[in-house]
Amino acid sequence: MEAFQSIDFGKAIVIDNGSFKIKSGFAGDLTPKLITPTSCAREYELAMLAANIRSGVVVDCGDDSTRVLPVYNGRPITEAFVTEEISGKDITEYLAYLIESENGSYFDQPIITDIKEKVGYVATDYNNELRLSNSFPFSYEISEDELLSLGSTRVRCPEPLFQPRLINKKSLGVHTATFKSINMCKPDIQSSLYENILLVGGSTLFPGFSQRLYKELSILAPVNTKIRIIDPPTRQLLAWLGGSMAANEAKFTCNVVSKKEYEEYGTSIINQRFISSTGTRRI
Missing domain, CATH: 3.30.420.40 (ATPase, nucleotide binding domain)
Known part of the structure; x- marks a missing residue:
């Protein structure tokens, strides 16, 4: 926690993702704060x-x-x-269309996305669920004074993931x-x-x-x-979690160049530590 308290979070982070190394620092710095190997996993x-x-x-x-x-x-x-x-973007746009056509309401994308994530669900039996969902509408709170009633829209919005033809996609x-x-x-x-x-x-x-x-x-x-x-x-x-696990392994953490080393040896430390004589990465 102490390490984070010394950082000015008001500054932008600058990242140079090079072929063999990543240089990271804060806006205004003359040299990078951290140099690490380039990500080596898909x-x-x-x-x-x-x-x-x-x-x-x-x-x-x-x-x-x-x-x-x-x-x-x-x-x-x-x-x-x-x-x-x-894609998820298609589902968001389809939900916006459904709400506008069925409820006559238009909302900004952040609200549409929130509705999608909080009330949308995939039906195991789509046709049967369509009938049931209209019988038990769900109220989404737009604000303290506004509720949005959603019936079959909840189950219809993600269905194109399994039936793309519903949004005219082949x-x-x-x-x-x-x-x-x-x-x-x-x-x-x-x-x-x-x-x-x-x-x-x-x-x-x-x-x-x-x-x-x-x-x-x-x-x-x-x-x-x-x-x-x-x-x-x-x-x-x-x-991201996989990357965090990989980077936490001893064989990865030992392959990091500190700011002090970079200032002392320059780019030669990168070639020495990470790149073999044949030009290939060692990690």
Whole structure:
């Protein structure tokens, strides 16, 4: 806590992400405060590290796209990588459209996003849930004097993740993209991939998402296939958590250049510590 008290949080942080090193400091500094090795892991590697998985499928539903990547024994199967243009941003825009068309109300994006995150949910049986949700509307508090009544909108807004056609997109749904990706892998490893389907990204946080994905994959996958969906509660931060774990290992922390060393030796300390004679990174 004492270390944080000495920092002026009013200053902007300046980060130079170079090929072999990252230089970080505060605006106005003449030299960087910290120099560390450039990140040497991809997002899927960090997510799987955090989940303690070596083989499986990373299903990443983010704000800009949905990406599915199988990994076997720590190695990505890039030829089976699938990306679809269905995203959290699409869900936010669709929710805004639903509220405006059904309630005649318009709200700024921060409010729409908050509504999406607090009241939206994925139905296991979409058509049945549509009927039920209208019978039990939910009131969202816009302000002390304003309530927004939401019925089927709650279940309709995330449904394009599984049925993109609802928002006129030709993309595959999350379940179909996952099935396609696994099906592109060698048959002898597909069972191990089905057993470790790791969810990543904020759009997988909708209540019911994991159960719906399990149901849909059970229909698509071969009979008697064992399917396991891994859905850590903090999966929107899973890659960061993996990076934090990796950086906390002794072999990583010993590969850091201090400000004092940099001032004394300059860039030569970087070449000496992190780059081999052949020009490749040692970490």
